[in-house]
Amino acid sequence: xxxxxxxxxxxxxxxxxxxxxxxxxxxxxxxxxxxxxxxxxxxxxxxxxxxxxxxxxxxxxxxxxxxxxxxxxxxxxxxxxxxxxxxxxxxxxxxxxxxxxxxxxxxxxxxxxxxxxxxxxxxxxxxxxxxxxxxxxxxxxx
Amino acid sequence: xxxxxxxxxxxxxxxxxxxxxxxxxxxxxxxxxxxxxxxxxxxxxxxxxxxxxxxxxxxxxxxxxxxxxxxxxxxxxxxxxxxxxxxxxxxxxxxxxxxxxxxxxxxxxxxxxxxxxxxxxxxxxxxxxxxxxxxxxxxxxxxxxxxxxxxxxxxxxxxxxxxxxxxxxxxxxxxxxxxxxxxxxxxxxxxxxxxxxxxxxxxxxxxxxxxxxxxxxxxxxxxxxxxxxxxxxxxxxxxxxxxxxxxxxxxxxxxxxxxxxxxxxxxxxxxxxxxxxxxxxxxxxxxxxxxxxxxxxxxxxxxxxxxxxxxxxxxxxxxxxxxxxxxxxxxxxxxxxxxxxxxxxxxxxxxxxxxxxxxxxxxxxxxxxxxxxxxxxxxxxxxxxxxxxxxxxx
Ligand SMILES: [Zn+2]
Numbered sequence: 413x414x415x416x417x418x419x420x421x422x423x424x425x426x427x428x429x430x431x432x433x434x435x436x437x438x439x440x441x442x443x444x445x446x447x448x449x450x451x452x453x454x455x456x457x458x459x460x461x462x463x464x465x466x467x468x469x470x471x472x473x474x475x476x477x478x479x480x481x482x483x484x485x486x487x488x489x490x491x492x493x494x495x496x497x498x499x500x501x502x503x504x505x506x507x508x509x510x511x512x513x514x515x516x517x518x519x520x521x522x523x524x525x526x527x528x529x530x531x532x533x534x535x536x537x538x539x540x541x542x543x544x545x546x547x548x549x550x551x552x553x554x
Numbered sequence: 555x556x557x558x559x560x561x562x563x564x565x566x567x568x569x570x571x572x573x574x575x576x577x578x579x580x581x582x583x584x585x586x587x588x589x590x591x592x593x594x595x596x597x598x599x600x601x602x603x604x605x606x607x608x609x610x611x612x613x614x615x616x617x618x619x620x621x622x623x624x625x626x627x628x629x630x631x632x633x634x635x636x637x638x639x640x641x642x643x644x645x646x647x648x649x650x651x652x653x654x655x656x657x658x659x660x661x662x663x664x665x666x667x668x669x670x671x672x673x674x675x676x677x678x679x680x681x682x683x684x685x686x687x688x689x690x691x692x693x694x695x696x697x698x699x700x701x702x703x704x705x706x707x708x709x710x711x712x713x714x715x716x717x718x719x720x721x722x723x724x725x726x727x728x729x730x731x732x733x734x735x736x737x738x739x740x741x742x743x744x745x746x747x748x749x750x751x752x753x754x755x756x757x758x759x760x761x762x763x764x765x766x767x768x769x770x771x772x773x774x775x776x777x778x779x780x781x782x783x784x785x786x787x788x789x790x791x792x793x794x795x796x797x798x799x800x801x802x803x804x805x806x807x808x809x810x811x812x813x814x815x816x817x818x819x820x821x822x823x824x825x826x827x828x829x830x831x832x833x834x835x836x837x838x839x840x841x842x843x844x845x846x847x848x849x850x851x852x853x854x855x856x857x858x859x860x861x862x863x864x865x866x867x868x869x870x871x872x873x874x875x876x877x878x879x880x881x882x883x884x885x886x887x888x889x890x891x892x893x894x895x896x897x898x899x900x901x902x903x904x905x906x907x908x909x910x911x912x913x914x915x916x917x918x919x920x921x922x923x924x925x926x927x928x929x930x931x932x933x934x935x936x937x938x939x940x941x942x943x944x945x946x947x948x
Contacts, residue, residue: 421701423689423690426695462808482712482715482815484711484714487761488760488763504711504815516702
């Protein structure tokens, strides 16, 4: 199992588009940007709805259940801060409530070989500091 | 069909030495490549009146220093002091293929007569892709905290989706790596010229970002390549046989910055560029005699072959088997070795090879009876451009 204890992750810097996402994560909730005109969820946040061009966008809570859309197993770490965790699984998750809005994460609490396209996962939260909590994923408990 | 079909041609081409590390300033590489391309055309430097490039250093976390880690248009103007310069541009959004297309447009507009396009690539010291130091701002805030650093990892995730959705095996990619390395042995300018690769080497190599092993990734190098473009009429009076440009296209699909791993983004990007190219040239995938498809990472070839229409989605790794991409195969592919063979110089080398194959100037790797020569000059997703060169300007 990948050992994350010695890894110092780069700290996300929220901006005017992304702040609500990070504020929600701090509260232990995933909130994604949703178009109020057509209902489309999108991630990362953007200035307009990427489906209908509306600017009427709000962040809405979504459930943390989803599916691994894609993944890679990292063996080579250009960045030495991640070296102690290799090999580890970096995954892309499509949440059930927000098809098409792809979130990155690591597969925690499992062997990296458990990462497969289509596997069910659920969100967990990893506190980085007092300001930033990172949404992460683990295999769904059936 | 495009009203400007076959009105522009590639004439001379040039190369610098390709080295693993930066032994001399990048500007010297670029200057060598440009001088060679002009000489290959049979022109004098004073004939050159147009300049274009895409100077970006694709490494993360390294300073861009003009002349050292990039070679801007400004740098080239200062070195060449062209007495008759009338036009120049440095593109940002469509990679080096976009610089070539802008040179084509400038020639068609009559604002220059002989344009040089170069691509110079630096290999910085130390780690190529550095994650943001303490903080992850902008688009990286959703990827860097999870260890996503360079474009290779982004392409790797789309590759796992492609493999597992299509029930495919990465073992089949060995054919691409080995065949391209075979082609490389006919290209003395390439970094891996003189270094063959076996299937055993491929399977024994270390994993970088699964499904990519070392030989799925182009090696960072220092070097430059260049071409001369001119109008078809002028090209016919020059030394080399011209390669006529029958059509081009660029990626039209919108991509959200920081969105990672979407296979659909690659497919839609490539399809949009290819559609323009097929329509403008009047050709289709079945007409193509030889293809160069950008291969900075091997999976880019899958996305290219499928999105451009050479095979159906999910079939690319089967398509490249059984000798089909050999020099005497049904679709000879990356006949100069690709970026996997030359080293990371980006897609201008693919464009050069596409032109050389069309003009019959590819030497011992020349494919027989080429008329229609296709080029996909960068990964289909972000910066994709496509081109068709022909021997006969009908
Ligand atoms: Zn909308």
